[in-house]
Amino acid sequence: MTRTDGTNRLASWLRKDVVSGSILIAGAVIALIWANSPLEPAYEAIRTFSFGPESLHLHLSVEAWAADGLLAIFFFIVGNELKQEFVNGELRNPRRAMLPIIAALCGMVVPALIYAVINMSRGAEALHGWGIPMATDIAFAVAILAVIGRYLPPALRTFLLTLAIVDDLGAIIVIAIFYTADLAFLPLFGAFALLAVFGYLQRGRGIAAALDRSALPNWVVYVPLAFAIWALMHASGVHATIAGVAMGMLMRTRKLPGEEHDPSHRAEHLLRPWSSAIALPIFSLMSAGVVFDGLGSLFTDTVALGVIAGLVGGKFVGIFGGSWITTKITSAELNPSLKWIDIAGMSLLAGIGFTVSLLISELSFAANPVELAHAKGGVLIASLIATVLAAAVLGSRSRHYRKLGLAPVRTDTAGGSID
Incomplete structure (x- = not known):
């Protein structure tokens, strides 16, 4: 086997959600053990080490680079995948697309x-x-779903992706309005302007053809443009991962004459292994290291109890109840391949609140270290409870579908045919 063959096999392996999910979970477990061990000072020293150009307001800690920068790659892939679903897949049907969107809104309000x-x-x-309990962590939720639900219908993953993206967008809006003291509008308008340029480059037939004919590879144009969009979004005060979602949703999913593959699938095929091998594990390793201190007092504090009840109970009631009621009073419909017990399990899974929930905890209780520790502890405990409950329900459903003879869901990049 040649070196190229080995690299291709490794990349194909990393494109599978079950692999990236396992790596992500392993990173979180290592971070929790490390942060609560005698080696915790070394962990904090690495996590808080800062680097980057001060002139561009990008002198950030390793933790910030992981959560705001590397995670934007994952969000780009998710936004890109959703675009494919809206154009060519499950979400082309407005009656089905409506359901996870309304479920996401209900899953924010009730918690x-x-x-x-x-x-x-x-x-x-x-x-x-x-x-704090409004946000679903899409990275961890998708990872858990991939690990425990290999035989679940693909429509459930699409439902979760759509719900989590809407959920995250809603949470970012909440942060911008209620938790951000000074939103910088000039960088925000600059990010929107460059997003318009990004979208135009995707759709301009003459430009696309010129880029393909030129001696320069496409990344020479798109990588600096993507970094500028990300940097401006970060400077605006809006969570920079939104730049990744926006660029993913702007990707062109249809081939132009003479193209072998459309840009959407090419980009996903190229970036997914990097997301699985670098972006997600570093993010989980740097973000999951929450110190458990004073568990007894945590369970008597209404802040922690409110977070736990909101994420575990509120998410379930909001998403499952909102979905069921929506199908009764509107034209929205559930995909025929899914049962309500599948949505119940997915609603429990949505109780995994990590990145954005921890971020809002920091913004809510920056001046109160005790409440901040309790809020973060509540997020972790709620996420653990949600994972266990969802694993019980969705694991059982996956075994049920397996007995029915369903093939395991392909979780590599769309079709896995680009080499």
């Missing part, structure tokens, strides 16, 4: 209300954390 009710008697400071 926030549950948190607010539990903390109503605590005053404004505790209530400030109402946004």
Whole structure:
């Protein structure tokens, strides 16, 4: 076997969700053990080490580069995959696309209300954390689904991706409005302007043909443009991963005459192994290291209890209940390959709140270290409970579909045919 063959085999292996999911989970477990061990000072030293150009406001910690920078690659892939579904796949049907979108909105409102009710008697400071249980961590949720649900219908993964993207967009809007003191509009408008350029380059037939004919590879144009969009989005105060989602959704999914593959599938095929091997594991290793300190007091604090109840119970009630009611009062419909028990398991899985939930915790209780620790602990405990419950339900459903003779779901890049 040649070196090229070995590289291609490794890349194909890394394109599978079950592989990237396992690596992501392993990184989180290592981070938790490391952060709660005698080697915790070394972990903090690495995580807080800062580098980057100060003049561009990009002198960031390793943790920030992982969560804002590397994770944008993963979000690009997710946005790109959703674009393919909206154009050529499951979400072409508006009646089916409507369901996860409404479910996401309900899955944001109900957890926030549950948190607010539990903390109503605590005053404004505790209530400030109402946004913490709103967010579903798409990276971990998709990873868990890949590991435990190989035989589940593909439509369930699409439902989860759509729901989680809408959920994250909603959470970013909440952060921008309620948790950001100074949103910088000039960089934000600059990011939007360059996104328009990015979209035009995708669709301009003459430009696409000129790039293909030129001696320069396409990445010479698109990589600097993508970095500029990301940097401007970061400078605006909006979570920079939104730049990844936006660029993914702008990718062209149809081939032009003379093209062997469209840019959407080419980009996904190229970037997915890098996301699995570098972006996601470094992100989980740098983000998951939460120190558990004082577990006894955590379970008596309404902040932690509100976060746990919101993520575990609120997400389930909001998503499952919102989906079921929507199908009864609107024209929205559930994919025929899915059963309501599948949606129930996926609703439990959506209770995994990690990156954005921890971010909102930091913004909510920056001046109160005790409540901050309790909020972060609540996020981790809720995520663990949600994972266990979802694994029980979805694992059982996966075994059920396997007995019915369904083939395991392909989770490599669309078709896996680009070499």
